[in-house]
Amino acid sequence: MTPPQTVTPTLHILNKAPGHPRFEACLQSLSEADLLVLTESGVLALADHSVALPGACRAVKADLQARALGDQTRAQAIDYADLVRLTTDYSRIISW
């Protein structure tokens, strides 16, 4: 029997729109301690009610505003400075 893996908490940066195969692949790969950051086309997930978002989810403000989603409340909006800070907090980062 394989021993349980200790997974390093991971920051996932996802810029693909829901519907892109990598979008689903990313969501399926999330572990308990991970954080998902939606950027670029990825922020459209917040407008897509067929998408079940993890509790730990952020979205880049500039990308939300560009797409007229600045008022959304499904995820905490962050700016690029926040994103920098998140990349310092997580030693393992996957850019999808």
Next chain:
Amino acid sequence: MSTLIVIDQPPYGSWAGREALDMVFSLAAFDQPAALLFTGAGVNWLRQQQAPDAIGQKSVEKNLSAAPVFGVEEIFADQASCQRFDLGPDNLVSGVTLAANLQAVLNAHRHVTFAG
């Protein structure tokens, strides 16, 4: 610290898979631990007997079979994707490890990287 290069885009229609292969071979050339994962439509890179001369491209079959010699640790293919695209022992290139648990493969590597 091991790097897993993931190829999820199909062959020939885009260059992403080739660029991913260049990355993994570079890591191996510099003696860095590296492995490849083919998943989604990317598993179609692994079908035997591809003949891309007709579309003006080169086959990667030889590169893939040479991978272990050049130091690439392992070549994984997502089992579910292989099933979806009708790839099995009869038509998969040799040297591929079928991964039933994709998550485990991802978690086993420090760096998980796409070429594009």
Next chain:
Amino acid sequence: MTPTPLSYTLVITGAPWSSQAPQSALAFARELVTAGHRVDRVFLYGEGVLLASALASPPSDEVHWPRQWAGFLTEHSVPATVCIASALRRGIIDDTEQARYELPASNLLAPFEVAGLGDWVEGNLKSDRIIYFHGSN
């Protein structure tokens, strides 16, 4: 509380105007520097090499992504590599390659330099963080 400065390699694989990659990466890079972190290198790969074209000519009322990046790299003395294999294929050529292949022109935008994947491998190995900015198609 000032965080410990970290070193970053930024990889851009999405082209300007075909993707948001250069914009997202630049916005991120600017905040990195503001926060006191170090950008070890910017590495252009795949379609991202088009960011280093000196011949890009967007309309005057649009952001000129190659020039914006060139400005940032110069201002902060950040090494920037264009991967030679990706660049040659896509016609991003420096003077050396122009001479080598007897091409009619060169078009590499300073301060980008052409080099191999070894620069990426080094970043992967030595930088505290390596962040990729891909296209989203």
